[in-house]
Amino acid sequence: MPEYTVLTAVSIVLVVAFELLWARTGIFRSGIYWGSMAIVFFFMIWVDGWLTKLSAPLVLYEPAMMLGVRFPWDIPVEDFGFGFSMVTLTIICWIRLGREEKKA
Known part of the structure; x- marks a missing residue:
């Protein structure tokens, strides 16, 4: 079983569900968010590609834990999903905690 692939897919679903069902920060409608993700992925390609x-x-x-799809520069495709989940969850929490701090 490609566990890394499964866990990456689960993390994407959970983060998107967290945003849409609870946090509701609106980041997926924000050009600033998508611009930030473009910057993150640009640098991720260079660093992850080298690593x-x-x-x-x-x-x-471990090849058995992944799909085996790599692009560009041999980057496992799962790394992009994990990067999306990690950065998106961080931004969501940052926004939510900032809003709650302003209420207090």
Whole structure:
């Protein structure tokens, strides 16, 4: 079973559900959010591409735990999903905690 793939997919679903059903910050309608994600992924491609390049990897993955799809520069596609979940959840929490702090 490709556990890394499954856990990445579950994290995406949970973060999107968290935003849409509870946090409701509106980030998915925000150009600033999508611009921020573009910047994150731009730098992620350079750094992750260097760390995971198959010619001389610094980070190794168990092939049975992933789909095996890699692009660009040998980056496992699951890394993009995990990056999306991690950064999006951080932004959602940052916004929610800021709103609650202003109420107090």
